[in-house]
Amino acid sequence: MFFDLTDEQRALAETVRDVLADRFDLAAVRAVFEDAGGDGHPRELWSTIGDQGWLAVCVPTEYDGLGLGLVDAQVIARAFGVGVVPGPWAPTVLAGEAVRRGGTRDQAAEVLAALGAGELVATVALRGPGGGYGRSGVRVRADADGRLHGVASGVEYAGVAALLVVAALESAFDGSGDAVGLYLVEPSTAGVRIEPQPGFDATTRLAAVTFDGAAARRLPGSDAGAYADLLRRGAVLAAADLVGIARESLRRTISYDSSRVQFGRPVGSFQALAHHLADLHVAVTMAEHAVLFAAHALDTETADTKTADTKTADTETAATRTAGSEPSGGEAGGSEVGGPGGAEDPDVERPDPVLAVAVAKSKSSDVAREVTATMIQYHGGIGYTWEHDAHFYFKRAKRLAAAYGDSQDHLADIARVTVSPMP
Amino acid sequence: MDLTYPPEVADFRRALRSWLAGNLPEAWATPAFWATLDEDASFDLRRDWERSKTLAGFGGIDWPAEYGGRGGTRAMAAVGDAELMRARAPRSVNPLGLTFLAPTVMAVGTPAQKAEILGPMLRNDVIWCQGFSEPESGSDLGSVRTHGVREGDLFVVNGQKVWTTSARRADRMFALVRTEPGSSRHRGLSLLLIDLRSPGVEVRPIRQMSGISEFGEVFFTDVRVPAGDCVGGLGNGWATAMLLLSFERGASAMGQYTDFRRAYDEIVGVARALGRDRDPVVRQSLARRLVDLECLRYHALHVLTEVEQGRDLGFASSVTKLQWSQAYQGLFETFDEVLGADVGLNRPVEGLDLTALRRESFWTRSVTIWGGSSQIQRSIVAERVLGLPRGS
Numbered sequence: 001m002f003f004d005l006t007d008e009q010r011a012l013a014e015t016v017r018d019v020l021a022d023r024f025d026l027a028a029v030r031a032v033f034e035d036a037g038g039d040g041h042p043r044e045l046w047s048t049i050g051d052q053g054w055l056a057v058c059v060p061t062e063y064d065g066l067g068l069g070l071v072d073a074q075v076i077a078r079a080f081g082v083g084v085v086p087g088p089w090a091p092t093v094l095a096g097e098a099v100r101r102g103g104t105r106d107q108a109a110e111v112l113a114a115l116g117a118g119e120l121v122a123t124v125a126l127r128g129p130g131g132g133y134g135r136s137g138v139r140v141r142a143d144a145d146g147r148l149h150g151v152a153s154g155v156e157y158a159g160v161a162a163l164l165v166v167a168a169l170e171s172a173f174d175g176s177g178d179a180v181g182l183y184l185v186e187p188s189t190a191g192v193r194i195e196p197q198p199g200f201d202a203t204t205r206l207a208a209v210t211f212d213g214a215a216a217r218r219l220p221g222s223d224a225g226a227y228a229d230l231l232r233r234g235a236v237l238a239a240a241d242l243v244g245i246a247r248e249s250l251r252r253t254i255s256y257d258s259s260r261v262q263f264g265r266p267v268g269s270f271q272a273l274a275h276h277l278a279d280l281h282v283a284v285t286m287a288e289h290a291v292l293f294a295a296h297a298l299d300t301e302t303a304d305t306k307t308a309d310t311k312t313a314d315t316e317t318a319a320t321r322t323a324g325s326e327p328s329g330g331e332a333g334g335s336e337v338g339g340p341g342g343a344e345d346p347d348v349e350r351p352d353p354v355l356a357v358a359v360a361k362s363k364s365s366d367v368a369r370e371v372t373a374t375m376i377q378y379h380g381g382i383g384y385t386w387e388h389d390a391h392f393y394f395k396r397a398k399r400l401a402a403a404y405g406d407s408q409d410h411l412a413d414i415a416r417v418t419v420s421p422m423p
Numbered sequence: 424m425d426l427t428y429p430p431e432v433a434d435f436r437r438a439l440r441s442w443l444a445g446n447l448p449e450a451w452a453t454p455a456f457w458a459t460l461d462e463d464a465s466f467d468l469r470r471d472w473e474r475s476k477t478l479a480g481f482g483g484i485d486w487p488a489e490y491g492g493r494g495g496t497r498a499m500a501a502v503g504d505a506e507l508m509r510a511r512a513p514r515s516v517n518p519l520g521l522t523f524l525a526p527t528v529m530a531v532g533t534p535a536q537k538a539e540i541l542g543p544m545l546r547n548d549v550i551w552c553q554g555f556s557e558p559e560s561g562s563d564l565g566s567v568r569t570h571g572v573r574e575g576d577l578f579v580v581n582g583q584k585v586w587t588t589s590a591r592r593a594d595r596m597f598a599l600v601r602t603e604p605g606s607s608r609h610r611g612l613s614l615l616l617i618d619l620r621s622p623g624v625e626v627r628p629i630r631q632m633s634g635i636s637e638f639g640e641v642f643f644t645d646v647r648v649p650a651g652d653c654v655g656g657l658g659n660g661w662a663t664a665m666l667l668l669s670f671e672r673g674a675s676a677m678g679q680y681t682d683f684r685r686a687y688d689e690i691v692g693v694a695r696a697l698g699r700d701r702d703p704v705v706r707q708s709l710a711r712r713l714v715d716l717e718c719l720r721y722h723a724l725h726v727l728t729e730v731e732q733g734r735d736l737g738f739a740s741s742v743t744k745l746q747w748s749q750a751y752q753g754l755f756e757t758f759d760e761v762l763g764a765d766v767g768l769n770r771p772v773e774g775l776d777l778t779a780l781r782r783e784s785f786w787t788r789s790v791t792i793w794g795g796s797s798q799i800q801r802s803i804v805a806e807r808v809l810g811l812p813r814g815s
Binding site: 001002003004071254257258265266268269270271274275277278279281282285286287289290292293295296299345348349351355356359362363408411412414415418419420422 | 424425426427428436498502505687691694695700701706707709710711713714715717718719720721722724725727728729731732742745746798800801802804805806808809810811812813814
């Protein structure tokens with residue numbers, strides 16, 4: 001039993017923080033934030049990220065990657081949240097995960113080595129305008145020739161990406177409705193149009209991508225389950241970024257309120273503030289645990305088999321829905337000795353990734369929004385200014401809280417698993 | 424991350440499950456069974472069952488064998504807690520002795536005290552209660568007034584303790600007593616072991632809002648206590664009490680998770696029976712409670728890791744207390760939402776008896792008070808964990 005980061009993972013976290021403090025501090029973030037017309041992709045930072053191997057964590061060793069997993073990736077994502085770091089790290093990692101899980105060996109060889117080395121910026125286009133995360137939110141369709149038609153919205157860093165992973169509806173062979181597949185598209189291909197979408201969180205850049213008969217290559221191992229799996233991985237990375245934001249916002253607030261004096265004493269000594277900050281510390285701590293557990297649940301699933309892909313056959317309404325999942329009631333072990341595969345306590349030893357991810361994303365979304373709002377409130381007027389850094393955290397938390405399913409989407413998933421199945 | 428247990432823990436789990444399957448009456452798993460028993464009958468049944476559990480080798484799981492324990496690991500103890508809850512085994516009748524006094528005696532007791540106290544406690548031959556709180560001394564433990572005056576080999580104790588769990592059924596009390604006349608605050612205190620059958624001891628039950636009387640108040644009038652019945656040294660009571668309370672930090676939240684998850688599943692069962700499981704507001708409220716419970720489980724695994732790595736948990740135990748007590752209490756606030764207009768009825772529809780859950784819901788109002796109220800815990804987290812400046 002070891003529920004914690006290893007010494008190596010702690011060292012990685014420290015390295016990321018040190019490198020960022022040295023080469024990309026909040027002044028650098030501000031420069032990107034205020035460069036409204038820019039592409040939001042600082043090239044020197046990107047080459048540092050590539051050199052450090054931070055893009056290679058999930059890339060298998062046979063493609064020159066580090067062959068680690070999401071537990072390690074979430075260490076980096078957390079540190080990026082702490083530093084509100086701009087750039088296409090997360091969507092590039094996710095695109096790599098899609099190829100690793102659903103691509104052919106040739107596709108993996110072509111994409112993963114370059115991606116891991118920082119030579120390839122990639123991104124994922126998983127939902128359409130006004131749509132949620134899930135099959136019903138996809139607004140791109142693949143025709144019989146495998147060409148794509150439709151629109152994807154809110155695509156991170158599409159403007160600088162050399163490769164897109166696109167979720168597209170397909171007609172199911174059995175007439176049961178639309179299936180979903182994942183497709184590789186080069187943005188330079190004819191029939192692809194990219195238009196920047198302005199947003200309030202300038203620590204990232206978003207774009208709409210319109211496909212008008214664009215040529216695409218299908219990832220043959222992809223299906224609705226692979227799409228749901230990719231959404232879960234996105235949710236874990238977003239959740240990790242959110243707990244990084246939350247922890248750092250809490251730290252900055254405590255620091256400020258320990259020295260800010262009013263009525264002759266530091267304002268942090270007033271119980272009205274202190275008790276609320278204590279509650280937030282508890283909540284952030286729980287969110288950190290939940291992200292670690294969810295990352296581990298997905299890593300364990302990866303290590304077990306790839307059959308999970310076929311298990312998750314539908315993504316009707318939300319990011320992490322598993323079609324046909326029965327209410328488990330938490331009794332996976334029951335009173336029977338030994339569960340599936342001999343696990344004594346399968347609830348823990350073989351965690352349900354659907355539930356684990358829903359818990360992590362719901363908790364971290366709520367916590368990060370509350371802590372960043374509190375940071376503004378407990379800094380008083382200065383926290384509301386443009387010059388102060390608080391709004392970077394607040395705005396990034398607001399965007400990420402809704403990414404890959406917001407708290408309510410994930411609570412709905414939890415209710416489906418633990419209360420009763422329902423539309 | 425490695426959430427697997429070593430083979431010896433898995434073997435232990437299997438052995439305990441098997442023993443429970445053969446030795447825990449099936450009827451005991453139904454909440455109604457315990458709700459209909461009177462308190463004394465319930466206590467006797469639990470005491471005897473717990474004794475047989477110990478005699479079968481499943482008591483004192485992480486106690487050294489020399490004290491009558493199984494000599495197992497902390498992980499085994501945590502797994503044991505969870506298995507007992509999973510099987511719906513009854514709660515211990517000697518929890519304060521087992522959780523607090525036993526490890527304190529193991530750490531600072533004399534050889535004679537270890538021999539006299541530990542074995543009989545494990546077999547429930549002696550039931551212990553804790554005497555810390557007083558009418559004027561709740562969260563502010565340093566203000567205790569109960570005092571003992573030395574007369575030869577004895578202390579003559581006078582005063583009053585309150586909120587004493589199992590006071591009516593306990594044989595002995597470990598009590599914080601002011602043994603140096605004129606001392607104040609944290610000085611001059613001793614942890615005395617008082618025989619509650621002594622002349623001059625009077626116990627009165629306190630009826631709680633749930634209707635039952637687990638607590639009591641204990642009055643001491645010239646009660647004679649041998650001066651040797653002191654753990655941790657005369658005048659050293661504050662340090663001994665802090666050591667004693669620190670053992671709550673190692674206590675497993677794994678069993679709590681399993682227990683609260685049982686309550687969640689029962690409440691979901693009520694929601695289904697009333698057709699409220701399709702109400703989107705109720706569903707969201709339940710799901711939010713489940714998030715808190717799952718987080719408690721992850722936290723328990725993390726704390727177990729810390730304990731196994733030999734790290735000092737320190738004041739972070741306040742984080743655990745805040746999380747479990749508020750998750751548990753909150754769950755029963757959602758229970759009221761589930762019941763809606765039927766909240767006032769014990770049997771809202773045919774075949775649905777809510778007496779036990781209702782009693783539990785009232786019980787949860789106490790968990791944010793005892794063992795350090797949530798407000799005290801928040802002050803500890805703010806000052807000792809977060810390093811915020813102390814309030815005035």
